[in-house]
Amino acid sequence: METIQPLLEQAAKASRIIRRVSDDDRKRLLEVIAVGIKENSEKIIAENKKDLDRMPDTDPKKDRLLLNTARIDDLVTSLIDIANLPDPTNQVQVDKTMPNGLHIQKKSVPLGVVGVIYESRPNVTVDVAALCLRSGNVCVLRGGTDAFYSNTILVSIIQDALKQLDLDVNIVQLLPTDRKYMPEFLSAKQYVDILIPRGSQQLIDYVREHADVPVIETGAGVCHTYVEQTADLQSAAEIVTNAKVTRPSVCNALDTVLVDNTVATPFLSLLAPMLTNFNVEIFADEPSFKILSGLEYPYLVAASEEDFGREFLDFKCSIKTVENADEALDHIAKYSSKHSEAIVSKNAEICERFLNEVDAAAVYTNASTRFTDGGVFGLGAEIGISTQKLHARGPFALEKLVTEKWFVKGEGQVR
Numbered sequence: 001m002e003t004i005q006p007l008l009e010q011a012a013k014a015s016r017i018i019r020r021v022s023d024d025d026r027k028r029l030l031e032v033i034a035v036g037i038k039e040n041s042e043k044i045i046a047e048n049k050k051d052l053d054r055m056p057d058t059d060p061k062k063d064r065l066l067l068n069t070a071r072i073d074d075l076v077t078s079l080i081d082i083a084n085l086p087d088p089t090n091q092v093q094v095d096k097t098m099p100n101g102l103h104i105q106k107k108s109v110p111l112g113v114v115g116v117i118y119e120s121r122p123n124v125t126v127d128v129a130a131l132c133l134r135s136g137n138v139c140v141l142r143g144g145t146d147a148f149y150s151n152t153i154l155v156s157i158i159q160d161a162l163k164q165l166d167l168d169v170n171i172v173q174l175l176p177t178d179r180k181y182m183p184e185f186l187s188a189k190q191y192v193d194i195l196i197p198r199g200s201q202q203l204i205d206y207v208r209e210h211a212d213v214p215v216i217e218t219g220a221g222v223c224h225t226y227v228e229q230t231a232d233l234q235s236a237a238e239i240v241t242n243a244k245v246t247r248p249s250v251c252n253a254l255d256t257v258l259v260d261n262t263v264a265t266p267f268l269s270l271l272a273p274m275l276t277n278f279n280v281e282i283f284a285d286e287p288s289f290k291i292l293s294g295l296e297y298p299y300l301v302a303a304s305e306e307d308f309g310r311e312f313l314d315f316k317c318s319i320k321t322v323e324n325a326d327e328a329l330d331h332i333a334k335y336s337s338k339h340s341e342a343i344v345s346k347n348a349e350i351c352e353r354f355l356n357e358v359d360a361a362a363v364y365t366n367a368s369t370r371f372t373d374g375g376v377f378g379l380g381a382e383i384g385i386s387t388q389k390l391h392a393r394g395p396f397a398l399e400k401l402v403t404e405k406w407f408v409k410g411e412g413q414v415r
Helices: 005-018 023-039 041-053 069-083 122-134 145-164 179-186 201-210 233-245 261-276 286-294 325-335 348-357
Strands: 092-097 103-110 113-118 138-142 172-174 194-198 223-227 254-260 281-284 300-302 316-322 340-344 362-365 384-386 394-396 402-409
Touching: 005 113, 005 138, 005 172, 023 041, 023 069, 023 122, 023 145, 041 069, 041 145, 069 122, 113 122, 113 179, 122 138, 122 145, 122 172, 138 179, 145 172, 179 201, 194 201, 223 233, 223 325, 233 254, 233 261, 233 340, 254 261, 254 325, 261 286, 261 316, 281 286, 286 300, 286 316, 316 325, 325 348, 340 348, 348 362
Parallel strands: 113 138, 113 194, 138 172, 223 254, 223 340, 254 316, 281 300, 281 316, 340 362
Antiparallel strands: 092 103, 103 402, 384 394
């Protein structure tokens, strides 16, 4: 294949077709896809194994690549949840008749052709397709080579469902993974309405810097948890451990712990054995290094400047001691990727300062950052977590896959 232009042309043409599909039929389509995925779970697992076998066990992205029975069941549940969400399109936002008799409405309408570029996560294939279909959009998917076999079978199941309902299979497309097609995709503003990169900071930066098509970033997550001196230290240790170890390869996992120096010793005494159980490597500043050395923490490294503001995506984190909330807020302002940030504290005033002053898509008091997720927030699923401020911020879900359009009806009026 010399060019992907024919595929993009077909996608643009298909966007007119899906806009004619009723709300009930879009729901039914997702239900048919859910049945197809459930019935083909063994085939999906077999194809996924081909991808897994090509990735070393030491690669932290392997967990993101895995599709097992439980995760496939989650995909099926997510499809049904999305089907049951209200239609975000055709919502009347303005409805008025002007003095000259013109009837003017503003309604929500689909974005059109949504391009998504992502890495190593085949569940994204289903989530993105479902969200786009439910909101009347075409989606053009460009997954990574790591998930080639998994993505291919998932898209084939989705396209089979489109065929069953006599719909154009080009409503959901999977582009080739060859990098030579990337510049063409990024410059296809005649056919693609919006691009959404989901993956590493390197991928996001590349798309933002080279795309002619408008981009919504679903940013990397450099997530902090600040343990303030009034915190319940046992609870703080459990929150930090949960945020770090439950799924370290995802964007809402913890990267840096900030702790007031007045409680650093008792807090780290509680935290150390919890993280030891998961072989978490700690990059510690000088005061916390001294404390953890005294505790004989086995996976300890002296932190350098590069270890703050770093997204680890692994069983690794950094720790920094701070004087007070002001220093913690300054540190977060300097190093945060504006994804998810948390404070553990009993001081209501400091908690409110944290919530109001920290510039991030999601801010937490006394809870794990691992909750930043479209499904957990009751949105069904999400394409990613947007860390920018225009159009969408936080879980980029069904409600944001629309834009606005003005409908003006007249009876011969001229200006």
